[in-house]
Amino acid sequence: MDLGTGAAGFRYHARPARSGLLIPKGGIIRRARPADADALAQLHVDIWRETYRNIAPAAAYQALDKPARLPYWRNALNAKDADIGALVALEDSRIIGVASFAPATHPAMNGGYEIKHFYIDRTARRTGLGKRLLRATFAEIGKSRVSLAVVTQNMAARQFYKAMGGIEAGTFTDPGPLWQSSNVIVTWDLRNE
Numbered sequence: 001m002d003l004g005t006g007a008a009g010f011r012y013h014a015r016p017a018r019s020g021l022l023i024p025k026g027g028i029i030r031r032a033r034p035a036d037a038d039a040l041a042q043l044h045v046d047i048w049r050e051t052y053r054n055i056a057p058a059a060a061y062q063a064l065d066k067p068a069r070l071p072y073w074r075n076a077l078n079a080k081d082a083d084i085g086a087l088v089a090l091e092d093s094r095i096i097g098v099a100s101f102a103p104a105t106h107p108a109m110n111g112g113y114e115i116k117h118f119y120i121d122r123t124a125r126r127t128g129l130g131k132r133l134l135r136a137t138f139a140e141i142g143k144s145r146v147s148l149a150v151v152t153q154n155m156a157a158r159q160f161y162k163a164m165g166g167i168e169a170g171t172f173t174d175p176g177p178l179w180q181s182s183n184v185i186v187t188w189d190l191r192n193e
Contacts, residue, residue: 027091029136032098036088037073039095044069047119055153060178076100076116083113087140089124089133096121097129099137104147108172108185112145118157134164143191149174149183161186 032040045066053061076084081102089097097120104114115137120130138146150157152171162168166186174183 027089027096029087029089029097029133031140032077032086032088032100034074034077036086036095037070037077040073040077040086040088040098041066041069043095043098043119043121044073044117047121050122051154051157052151055151056181057179060176063178076102085140086117087133087137089120089129091124096124097133099133101137101141101146104145106149106172106185108170109147109149109187110145112147113141115146115148118148130160131164138188138190141190143193145187145189145191147185147187149185152182152184158184158186164188 045064045068048064049061076086079085084102086098086100088095099118100116101113102116104110104112106114118130118134118137120133124130147169148161148166149172150161158168166188168184169187170185172183172185174181
């Protein structure tokens with residue numbers, strides 16, 4: 001499946017992560033590997049803390065640290081189920097973005113796949129990397145309904161997902177592991193593309 005040419009002139013095909021998709025400055029997007037867990041846990045904590053500094057309660061902010069996130073990333077990257085995984089964007093061998101996915105489990109998402117985490121390092125924002133990583137994630141998942149949950153107050157992410165064709169399809173309250181947050185469900189229906 002050819003997804004067309006991106007803004008930077010790169011071609012997108014179904015399964016781009018298998019062989020690596022070039023991004024500017026010699027970087028690639030590829031399927032995450034178990035050896036990436038440590039770096040992904042750190043990226044997750046850094047971006048989460050930056051994003052939710054003024055949104056999350058102080059106790060939640062303090063509770064999220066690398067040791068708390070590392071087991072998640074180890075489990076996700078060692079899953080034997082091919083439907084569970086993550087793509088990473090690397091620049092000079094440093095992970096600067098991640099999109100993790102799995103079959104959707106929240107009833108409000110109505111099946112399909114869920115993007116569990118979508119993070120871009122602040123140094124790579126507004127470079128087109130987020131668009132390329134999201135498109136590569138769609139290609140990796142294939143023809144399906146794709147959803148994600150975003151904290152209601154995270155307006156920058158909500159605007160990005162809308163610009164990428166996402167439709168805000170509902171809300172729910174996430175009991176969290178860290179704090180109870182109001183979330184918006186964003187969906188893309190890729191079944192007819």
